[in-house]
Amino acid sequence: MGPGITLERLALSLNRVQILAPVSGHMAAGRLHAIIGPNGAGKSSLMKCLLGLQPHQGEIIRHWPGRPGRLAYVPQLARFEPSLPITIEEFMLTTLSRRPLFGRSRRRCRARIEALLTRVGLEHKLHLRLGQLSGGERQRLLFAQGLERDSRLWFLDEPMTGLDSEAEGLINREIQALKAAGATLLVIHHDMDWVRRFADEVWLIDGGLRAHGSPLQVLPQYAQPGLEDCA
Ligand SMILES: Nc1ncnc2c1ncn2[C@@H]1O[C@H](COP(=O)(O)OP(=O)(O)OP(=O)(O)O)[C@@H](O)[C@H]1O
Numbered sequence: 001m002g003p004g005i006t007l008e009r010l011a012l013s014l015n016r017v018q019i020l021a022p023v024s025g026h027m028a029a030g031r032l033h034a035i036i037g038p039n040g041a042g043k044s045s046l047m048k049c050l051l052g053l054q055p056h057q058g059e060i061i062r063h064w065p066g067r068p069g070r071l072a073y074v075p076q077l078a079r080f081e082p083s084l085p086i087t088i089e090e091f092m093l094t095t096l097s098r099r100p101l102f103g104r105s106r107r108r109c110r111a112r113i114e115a116l117l118t119r120v121g122l123e124h125k126l127h128l129r130l131g132q133l134s135g136g137e138r139q140r141l142l143f144a145q146g147l148e149r150d151s152r153l154w155f156l157d158e159p160m161t162g163l164d165s166e167a168e169g170l171i172n173r174e175i176q177a178l179k180a181a182g183a184t185l186l187v188i189h190h191d192m193d194w195v196r197r198f199a200d201e202v203w204l205i206d207g208g209l210r211a212h213g214s215p216l217q218v219l220p221q222y223a224q225p226g227l228e229d230c231a
Pocket residue numbers: 014015017019037038039040041042043044045046
């Protein structure tokens with residue numbers, strides 16, 4: 001099971017500009033939380049605060065059931081240094097908890113990596129260098145890394161952006177499987193049909209928290225004047 005997350009007056013200012021007015025609330029464990037709002041609303045900034053990547057005000061408390069587990073982060077724009085001489089296979093090897101040394105073990109690891117890459121539709125890209133992947137492929141690779149790490153807390157920043165429909169289907173299936181297995185998922189999404197179908201809770205962000213509740217409670221509010229009409 002993934003953790004719950006409590007936010008206590010989480011706020012963010014950058015260069016004296018208030019990006020997020022204080023946000024308080026509880027993200028329940030084992031649920032899919034959709035974070036929605038217009039462009040520039042502060043959704044990615046909120047996610048970076050929750051990940052500990054962004055200095056902020058207020059408190060974030062993770063309530064792990066038992067020992068803290070691993071988290072996975074798939075950013076909106078994943079970047080790798082293009083000149084890095086690392087193949088996809090080598091990158092995935094660094095993720096495996098049991099690394100291969102010799103013959104049989106190496107073969108087993110390779111099979112494991114191939115199986116993971118198949119789940120995100122990248123099985124034919126094993127020998128490419130990181131810098132040769134497209135944007136959508138980089139996202140899928142980071143998703144595969146999260147799967148290998150058996151992460152129970154997932155941060156997905158617009159995970160379907162740039163994916164073709166086949167890849168979208170694969171990633172969506174994995175998201176639903178993670179949810180069924182009890183992971184806590186935070187997903188920034190602009191597709192309100194997807195949010196309506198799959199989210200347990202919705203957090204409407206626009207310079208702070210505008211609304212929080214079920215899709216039925218929150219989505220109608222996203223259609224109000226002044227906000228994007230997506231509901
Ligand atoms: N260093 C900075 N100084 C001032 N403002 C900044 C800084 N960095 C980001 N911002 C602003 O913070 C706001 C929130 O950005 P953020 O990336 O969190 O938005 P978002 O809701 O994820 O948007 P999108 O849907 O377009 O991805 C934006 O208006 C952005 O211009």
